[in-house]
Amino acid sequence: MSTGRLLIFSGPSGVGKDTLLDLWMARNPRLKRVCAATTRTPRTGEREGVDYFFLSREEFERLIAEGRFLEHAEYAGNYYGTPIEPMEALLAEGLVAVLKIETQGALQVMEKRPEAVSIFILPPSLEVLRERIVGRGTEDPAALQRRLVEAENEIALSERYQFQIVNDDLETALADLEDILERS
Numbered sequence: 001m002s003t004g005r006l007l008i009f010s011g012p013s014g015v016g017k018d019t020l021l022d023l024w025m026a027r028n029p030r031l032k033r034v035c036a037a038t039t040r041t042p043r044t045g046e047r048e049g050v051d052y053f054f055l056s057r058e059e060f061e062r063l064i065a066e067g068r069f070l071e072h073a074e075y076a077g078n079y080y081g082t083p084i085e086p087m088e089a090l091l092a093e094g095l096v097a098v099l100k101i102e103t104q105g106a107l108q109v110m111e112k113r114p115e116a117v118s119i120f121i122l123p124p125s126l127e128v129l130r131e132r133i134v135g136r137g138t139e140d141p142a143a144l145q146r147r148l149v150e151a152e153n154e155i156a157l158s159e160r161y162q163f164q165i166v167n168d169d170l171e172t173a174l175a176d177l178e179d180i181l182e183r184s
């Protein structure tokens with residue numbers, strides 16, 4: 001049984017990290033995202049057990065109490081957490097287990113798993129980020145405002161990551177990501 005690698009992948013809402021990660025995973029079959037758990041409502045098209053495990057607050061809190069999460073955090077009014085079991089299963093297969101998580105959770109993982117590679121995706125500017133979030137149109141005004149505040153707080157923590165990548169040109173960002181994985 002070989003041991004895989006743990007990769008922390010963070011960036012503010014609207015930075016395009018989903019697109020980046022999806023493309024990277026399509027090109028590198030060793031990368032597998034660990035399906036996280038959340039208490040937020042599914043967005044249109046999201047699937048249980050693929051995008052997230054969608055749980056009630058009660059269920060989530062029970063799993064916290066049982067010690068089933070490597071990390072968990074509250075973000076924009078909802079719980080998010082990384083379940084240990086599926087993550088360990090990917091690592092046991094020798095794969096790169098990707099945690100697409102926000103900063104509070106990422107800091108917990110850096111503590112508990114110092115061997116994890118950590119990458120933060122930055123927008124070219126805050127203005128570009130705002131335009132992308134508004135353009136996506138999935139948030140009501142209050143949620144949008146919360147996400148913008150969260151974004152600024154998250155960017156302030158980007159220096160705690162081993163690597164920072166500006167998502168300006170997609171191909172350049174993808175090449176940088178592959179390079180990081182090869183070198184670390």
Ligand code: 5GP
Pocket residue numbers: 010011012013036037040071072073075080081082083100101102103104105106
């Ligand atoms: P969204 O609601 O847009 O899917 O995710 C909101 C934020 O929560 C994103 O930054 C996302 O990366 C983060 N997130 C998703 N899963 C987890 C998780 O398991 N733990 C933590 N700490 N954050 C997560």
